[in-house]
Amino acid sequence: MAVVSQWSAVRAVGKEAAVAAAPVWSVDPRTGKPREEVAQEATTEEVDLAVRGAHAAVAALADRATRAALLRRAAELLDEAGPHVIEAADAETALGPVRLTGELARTTAQLRAFATVVDEGAFLDVYIDHADAGQTPPWPDLRRYKVPLGVVAVYAASNFPLAFSVPGGDTASALAAGCPVVVKAHPDHPATSELCASVLRRAAAEVGLPENVITLVHGFDAGVALVGHPLVTAAGFTGSVRGGRALFDAAAARPTPIPFHGELGSLNPVVITEAAAAERAEEIGAGLAGSMTLGVGQFCTKPGFVLAPAGETGDRLLKSLTAAVSDTAPGVLLDHRMRDAFVAGVAERVALPDVESPVTPGAGGEHTVSAGYVTVPAASLAAEGPHDLLLEECFGPVTVVARYSSADEITAVLSRLPGNLTATLHLAEAEGAGTAPGGAELLAALTPLAGRILVNGWPTGVAVAPAQHHGGPYPATTSTSTSVGATAIERWLRPVSYQSTPAALLPPELRDDNPQGLPRRFNGRQEN
Structure with a gap:
């Protein structure tokens, strides 16, 4: 087609319309090469014609x-x-x-x-x-x-x-x-x-x-x-x-x-309780990998920040995450400008003190990027400092896993997060049923941070339903x-x-x- x-057609309406500023090209992100000239950038006069034409159509609607x-x-x-x-x-x-x-x-x-x-x-x-x-x-x-x-x-x-x-x-x-x-x-x-x-x-x-x-x-x-x-x-x-x-x-x-x-923009934080990790570490690790790499990490609801337990249960979760992310093929981002920003952004994050990169994200090839994740002690994020960069969204297939050693560290880090589209909580069965403490308190702590709160799920994928809310506190x-x-x-x-x-x-x-x-x-x- x-x-x-x-x-x-718009230019034919009035002789006063000026020549457009520049051609608009369609570009193939797989190669970075132009495909075809599609249109021309609209001048101020042409924008005015467009808006006035729309305004004239108000009554018809x-x-x-x-x-x-x-x-x-x-x-x-x-x-x-x-x-x-x-x-x-x-x-x-x-x-x-x-x-x-x-x-x-x-x-x-x-x-x-x-x-x-x-x-x-x-x-x-x-x-x-x-x-x-x-x-x-x-x-x-x-x-x-x-x-x-x-x-x-x-x-x-x-x-x-x-x-x-x-x-x-x-x-x-x-x-x-x-x-x-x-x-x-x-x-x-x-x-x-x-x-x-x-x-x-x-x-x-x-x-x-x-x-x-x-x-x-x-x-x-x-x-x-x-x-x-x-x-x-x-x-x-x-x-x-x-x-x-x-x-x-x-x-x-x-x-x-x-x-x-x-x-x-949105980090879409995830909190994984120690009991949840003990109960299903492998499942959570694989689910996190699938969600953060979906669409080469270019979903606005990508889980870009995770609070996971330190210790043996957390190690099991990260082992699963490592295996799943390592099996993810390199992918093409929407344009080369985004690719360059992703490569530079992850390099800056990996260079921070106390940050480790079990699977290093970055350039996967001349036109692709590879998925990965970084870890940091949650205590490093509890107060303002150089690690604040980890609390900013990085567009692409990367997530930050902050490993906590206490409930106080979870609270301290959550108090520093900006507004988000989503926030996710992974609970053990007893925590979800209310027969073990903690679930209600964590849910209450996440509610001020986002417009959609998920329990035991992943945020990528937004149902077009009457009860849906896709929004959240600034800067989401x-x-x-x-x-x-x-x-x-x-x-x-x-x-x-x-x-x-x-x-x-x-x-x-x-x-x-x-x-x-x-x-x-x-x-x-x-x-x-």
């Missing part, structure tokens, strides 16, 4: 049934284009057809899930309270629901070219909320981004919507211009702490600040919202109350007869 940049139809048709067309999408994504990311087939299925499932959310209507959060003179003070007639914010800027992720990129959860949830989207493509997969954007735009046209409900731009400067555009009302970002924080600050510094929902995210699951739609909505408004002027969603059959709270009672 040919990739044709939509910017050829008002109908919920049409929004649901868009999401379902987009899922159908992506499934139909699956072989081409997977081929393009693999060529640009080296993630492999198996992984990408699963990611495409997750992506289309997200689109269909949000279509169901739109159909149900509970996300509108309707409250109706009739006037009541008996209240103190008296109540007027009040009716509340949520409305879409407007144009949303989405910054695509590098490590998920589908599920967190052009057709991913940010885009799906924003469209579900009734917000047109302008996506800033990630430079690691521009051809995949163009292909997916063309599919979404086709879906829009087929259900009778303007194609500009979804638009794509390329280039660093375009991303900066996008977050500052006065018609952009919110932004979603997945990427580095440095890049995300810069955009977050720009969003806050605007004359009219906007919400910026950024996912930036810049807000308290989730980017995965049904409640991700809430990021792109704001509540409005109508007071003493004549019935004929009320939105249909707020009328007493409930013509749309919405779930609502009516005079204090939940309906539907």
Whole structure:
């Protein structure tokens, strides 16, 4: 399937559009060589055209049934284009057809899930309270629901070219909320981004919507211009702490600040009790290896920091971890810049005093990296010092195992950890059943650190479920919202109350007869 940049059409709209700053190339991470010129970086004028086109499409998205139809048709067309999408994504990311087939299925499932959310209507959060003179003070007639914010800027992720990129959860949830989207493509997969954007735009046209409900731009400067555009009302970002924080600050510094929902970085700590290690050291070691090396360690939920016991039980666990990691083949990272950062990062960590490297991570070849892990006494991390580097995320197939000798050391280290997407606790059977002490206390200690707490599992793999929460305290995210699951739609909505408004002027969603059959709270009672 040919990739044709939509910017050829955008440039034809106005003669004032300037020539783009630079070509955008698709690069093969397996060789580092350019594959094809895909598009051109968008100028400030072109970003303005894109945002204004999206803004003009706001009214067309008002109908919920049409929004649901868009999401379902987009899922159908992506499934139909699956072989081409997977081929393009693999060529640009080296993630492999198996992984990408699963990611495409997750992506289309997200689109269909949000279509169901739109159909149900509970996300509108309707409250109706009739006037009541008996209240103190008296109540007027009040009716509340949520409305879409407007144009949303989405910054695509590098490590998920589908599920967190052009057709991913940010885009799906924003469209579900009734917000047109302008996506800033990630430079690691521009051809995949163009292909997916063309599919979404086709879906829009087929259900009778303007194609500009979804638009794509390329280039660093375009991303900066996008977050500052006065018609952009919110932004979603997945990427580095440095890049995300810069955009977050720009969003806050605007004359009219906007919400910026950024996912930036996460260690995803794991605590393994001594009893758990004694009970199943080999199983835990092998599970840790599988989770930390999954996708060449490029999952945002990779367990990058582990508190494991010292002594014989810990030795058994590390023996299992060593064997499993040693059997992991070298892999290709998403681009050579990330590869260089990984190699330099692990070298800096290995050089720290008291750090050992049972399996040394680093360069696996000219274009690949090898998995590994380092160990350090937990006591070295209990206070500020040179080992603080080990408490920072290192993107790639490496984890830090801090070996503790007491419960006090666990507490001291946990108190120094930053915010995370996940935190994991491995307990023995008796600890989990509450017949042995410690489980509840450790669970309570981990809860302030992350948005998702796991017990006796591994954090890689995020179910797209209504109860899911993918977010956490800073720097994991810049807000308290989730980017995965049904409640991700809430990021792109704001509540409005109508007071003493004549019935004929009320939105249909707020009328007493409930013509749309919405779930609502009516005079204090939940309906539907």
